[in-house]
Amino acid sequence: MKKTLLFIVVLCSALTARAELSSMLELSIGGGWSSLGYKVSNDGLVKGQQQGSYGFDAHIGYGLMFNRYIGLGIGADFAHYGSTVKLGGTAMWQGVTDTDGERYDHSTEINKWKDVQDVFMVEIPLSVYFRVPMAGGNSWFSAVVGAKVGIPVISGAKYSGELTHTAGYEPWQLILQDVRGHGFYSSEMSDKYSISPKTSYAAFAKIGLETALDKKQRICLYGHIYATYYFANTLKFSGLSKELGFINDSKDPSMQEAHYFMQDYTSILDTKLVKQKSCPIGIGVEIGVRFRFPHPKHYPCHCTRN
Amino acid sequence: MKNALLLVLSTLFTGAVFAESMDEGVTPPPPPKPECHEIVYSKWNDLLFVDNGDEQYVAYQWYKDHNLMEGETKQYLYTEGVVLKGDKHIYHVIVTKKDGKQVMSCEYTFEEFPRSAEENAGVQVRKAALYSYTGRKVGEWTTRQAHVDVAPGMYVWRLTDTEGRSWTEKVVY
Numbered sequence: 001m002k003k004t005l006l007f008i009v010v011l012c013s014a015l016t017a018r019a020e021l022s023s024m025l026e027l028s029i030g031g032g033w034s035s036l037g038y039k040v041s042n043d044g045l046v047k048g049q050q051q052g053s054y055g056f057d058a059h060i061g062y063g064l065m066f067n068r069y070i071g072l073g074i075g076a077d078f079a080h081y082g083s084t085v086k087l088g089g090t091a092m093w094q095g096v097t098d099t100d101g102e103r104y105d106h107s108t109e110i111n112k113w114k115d116v117q118d119v120f121m122v123e124i125p126l127s128v129y130f131r132v133p134m135a136g137g138n139s140w141f142s143a144v145v146g147a148k149v150g151i152p153v154i155s156g157a158k159y160s161g162e163l164t165h166t167a168g169y170e171p172w173q174l175i176l177q178d179v180r181g182h183g184f185y186s187s188e189m190s191d192k193y194s195i196s197p198k199t200s201y202a203a204f205a206k207i208g209l210e211t212a213l214d215k216k217q218r219i220c221l222y223g224h225i226y227a228t229y230y231f232a233n234t235l236k237f238s239g240l241s242k243e244l245g246f247i248n249d250s251k252d253p254s255m256q257e258a259h260y261f262m263q264d265y266t267s268i269l270d271t272k273l274v275k276q277k278s279c280p281i282g283i284g285v286e287i288g289v290r291f292r293f294p295h296p297k298h299y300p301c302h303c304t305r306n
Numbered sequence: 307m308k309n310a311l312l313l314v315l316s317t318l319f320t321g322a323v324f325a326e327s328m329d330e331g332v333t334p335p336p337p338p339k340p341e342c343h344e345i346v347y348s349k350w351n352d353l354l355f356v357d358n359g360d361e362q363y364v365a366y367q368w369y370k371d372h373n374l375m376e377g378e379t380k381q382y383l384y385t386e387g388v389v390l391k392g393d394k395h396i397y398h399v400i401v402t403k404k405d406g407k408q409v410m411s412c413e414y415t416f417e418e419f420p421r422s423a424e425e426n427a428g429v430q431v432r433k434a435a436l437y438s439y440t441g442r443k444v445g446e447w448t449t450r451q452a453h454v455d456v457a458p459g460m461y462v463w464r465l466t467d468t469e470g471r472s473w474t475e476k477v478v479y
Contacts, residue, residue, distance in 0.1 A: 172355065172359050
């Protein structure tokens with residue numbers, strides 16, 4: 001650690017020795033796709049798919065440019081990461097006993113099932129800026145790489161979907177459907193639940209173009225494509241790894257008794273369909289503006305400015 | 307390990323006797339009824355269904371007191387909140403087989419069935435079917451006695467009397 005700090009200090013000293021220092025204030029807003037970065041698997045006839053969600057990133061930053069080409073920066077971002085899991089197919093429980101004491105196969109068809117989680121983070125990025133002039137001298141190739149700390153500030157989750165319970169009695173080749181009194185019915189299920197994201201660490205990169213809006217090149221417009229990847233687990237998982245179940249789709253105790261063999265549904269994150277590791281990802285496009293403030297040059301006292 | 311059991315079906319239900327043992331009656335035989343099939347059974351107290359274990363039926367039409375029940379064309383008859391048990395009505399179903407032929411079920415009266423031994427006296431069991439607890443049909447008998455090899459475990463008898471009423475009895479062998 002000490003060696004790293006020493007390296008940074010030496011690098012900064014070297015860069016500023018013959019520097020044309022300037023400060024830079026930048027503001028940007030971007031949007032694209034994001035994901036909380038966990039994997040969802042299938043379970044028998046139930047297909048699970050993690051589709052991500054929208055993403056956005058609002059950024060304000062201060063940069064210290066050592067020369068025309070390179071600089072360091074710090075800032076603050078407000079960003080969104082989210083995931084949407086879609087479930088479809090049929091969950092099966094074979095050889096269960098109905099309320100009449102007879103064995104049957106219970107099927108629950110899952111339709112339009114969505115489980116959505118949203119996490120809003122305040123992020124503190126540390127950036128390294130690179131600029132390479134392009135032909136004409138008024139535009140630059142621009143790149144930023146760095147690391148950031150993400151602190152969750154707002155989070156929420158919800159699920160909704162449709163279920164159809166049916167019973168199959170093999171000896172009689174009998175399928176019971178819409179027999180509500182005995183646990184075979186269609187229902188809509190939805191609820192909100194809370195998630196527990198935690199502070200984590202990410203790397204990010206941006207690449208794009210920057211162009212000056214004025215002759216003195218004090219105000220520049222830039223556009224980047226960006227990517228952010230969190231290395232550490234960001235969601236706190238319950239560790240339950242439950243079988244998929246929907247016993248709580250009815251508040252009626254007799255229905256819950258009929259579905260005694262099921263688990264309750266609290267979140268897709270509590271089921272065994274989800275591998276319990278979450279590394280959020282965000283990719284998108286941002287547009288921003290940079291204001292440059294050249295530092296006044298200091299001349300040695302024995303020199304005379306012409 | 308399997309046990310060879312001598313199944314004395316008439317003792318499955320206290321006081322029950324087989325119909326064929328009752329043919330020494332002194333009254334003249336009733337007029338012949340149209341041929342019917344014992345394919346209707348009941349579950350809970352509110353559902354009738356057709357046993358299509360052989361997968362030969364493709365369409366159903368239910369009748370109540372010999373009147374067609376509009377829209378009741380499923381393999382089962384159920385209306386939420388309507389208890390059939392004890393309603394004194396007569397139900398039957400006409401099923402269409404794969405070959406297009408139609409078959410009529412025997413009439414089914416979903417009466418509250420007597421449960422005590424005293425009340426059961428005189429019940430005439432016409433058919434007995436044995437199912438394993440996993441739902442596999444072990445066999446079906448219309449005779450007074452039968453031999454069957456069964457593994458130890460829990461089984462379900464589905465018994466049908468001469469009136470077409472069915473009920474189940476769980477047993478452990």
